[in-house]
Amino acid sequence: MVEPSKAEPFAGYDDSDLPSGTTYSRGKVRDIFDLDDELIISTSDRISAFDQILGVVPFKGEVLNRLSVFWLEHTNDILPNHHVATLSPRSIVATKCQVIPIEVVVRGYLTGSAWRDYQARRPVSGISLPEGMRFNERFPEPIITPSTKEADGMHDVPCSREDILASGVVDEELWTQVEGAALALFARGQRVVAERGLILVDTKYEFGIADDTLHLIDEIHTPDSSRFWYADTYDSLFAAGEKQRKLDKEYLRQWLMEQSYTGDGAPPEIPDEIFAEVSRRYQTAFETITGREFRTQSSGVEAEKRKLLSFLEERQDDGE
Ligand SMILES: Nc1ncnc2c1ncn2[C@@H]1O[C@H](COP(=O)(O)OP(=O)(O)OP(=O)(O)O)[C@@H](O)[C@H]1O
Numbered sequence: 296m297v298e299p300s301k302a303e304p305f306a307g308y309d310d311s312d313l314p315s316g317t318t319y320s321r322g323k324v325r326d327i328f329d330l331d332d333e334l335i336i337s338t339s340d341r342i343s344a345f346d347q348i349l350g351v352v353p354f355k356g357e358v359l360n361r362l363s364v365f366w367l368e369h370t371n372d373i374l375p376n377h378h379v380a381t382l383s384p385r386s387i388v389a390t391k392c393q394v395i396p397i398e399v400v401v402r403g404y405l406t407g408s409a410w411r412d413y414q415a416r417r418p419v420s421g422i423s424l425p426e427g428m429r430f431n432e433r434f435p436e437p438i439i440t441p442s443t444k445e446a447d448g449m450h451d452v453p454c455s456r457e458d459i460l461a462s463g464v465v466d467e468e469l470w471t472q473v474e475g476a477a478l479a480l481f482a483r484g485q486r487v488v489a490e491r492g493l494i495l496v497d498t499k500y501e502f503g504i505a506d507d508t509l510h511l512i513d514e515i516h517t518p519d520s521s522r523f524w525y526a527d528t529y530d531s532l533f534a535a536g537e538k539q540r541k542l543d544k545e546y547l548r549q550w551l552m553e554q555s556y557t558g559d560g561a562p563p564e565i566p567d568e569i570f571a572e573v574s575r576r577y578q579t580a581f582e583t584i585t586g587r588e589f590r591t592q593s594s595g596v597e598a599e600k601r602k603l604l605s606f607l608e609e610r611q612d613d614g615e
């Protein structure tokens with residue numbers, strides 16, 4: 296664990312950092328540079344809650360990027376992924392893929408929005424679940440509850456296998472391959488974190504196509520894309536019908552809700568100590584999942600920027 300105040304948080308790239316004419320795009324968390332057949336994906340320290348960017352969390356980008364790289368290395372026997380090289384602690388060179396515009400959510404337990412749908416007797420992404428299931432109960436087998444990936448500012452919409460095939464965005468053969476990969480990745484994730492005393496409860500994957508081959512893209516099994524519970528207290532809390540102990544990144548969201556903020560209007564001023572606590576929780580997630588102490592590998596924001604810029608320049612020279 297590194298003291299959060301030791302970091303120099305990085306809100307990401309903007310035009311003033313870059314040679315004019317550099318093409319890049321900004322997601323909520325990542326800055327993406329297009330190198331024709333490859334991308335540089337740089338994970339900033341930006342944090343979003345209620346679909347808005349609310350500030351920067353020390354070490355968040357490095358934690359997320361290094362965790363994803365850890366998982367990509369632990370799953371590349373299941374299917375190819377986009378990782379080509381690690382450029383800096385927060386950035387990778389990735390194969391540019393044609394993104395399949397579906398968030399492939401896999402759930403091992405009845406919780407979150409699936410629990411809310413179930414209680415309201417709504418099918419969960421077109422799947423009818425057995426009667427009489429309880430809060431946080433384990434499914435006999437993990438289920439896939441996809442949503443469409445919507446443009447900025449729009450909420451993703453849950454959809455069923457039938458909706459996906461009917462829409463024609465993916466054909467049946469490819470979708471079947473996606474489902475198989477998602478379930479195999481989830482099983483691997485559950486097995487790896489079980490050794491660390493955790494349960495991988497649910498997660499979201501993204502896939503893309505390059506060279507006519509299905510690739511895993513984006514982030515994998517990070518606190519931003521996944522829910523983790525502590526395994527040792529699962530049974531007793533489940534039996535008591537209580538909330539699970541989680542490895543969470545929801546601290547900021549929770550704090551905002553305590554200030555009566557739920558996403559409407561201007562957010563309240565967020566004290567540095569709140570961001571510091573979020574940082575400690577991200578670092579704890581890294582340490583618990585990987586079993587390694589978190590020590591930063593960054594030599595600072597300026598050094599990272601220089602590295603990325605010189606890589607961009609090299610590529611531009613090659614292209615000329
Ligand atoms: N190898 C890849 N090829 C093409 N696009 C990719 C690849 N890896 C990731 N992406 C895309 O890059 C974006 C990652 O950026 P980021 O996570 O910041 O944004 P976001 O997905 O818009 O926001 P959020 O994750 O908060 O919903 C995603 O849109 C993802 O689909």
Ligand SMILES: [Mg+2]
Binds near residue numbers: 322513
């Ligand atoms: Mg994303």
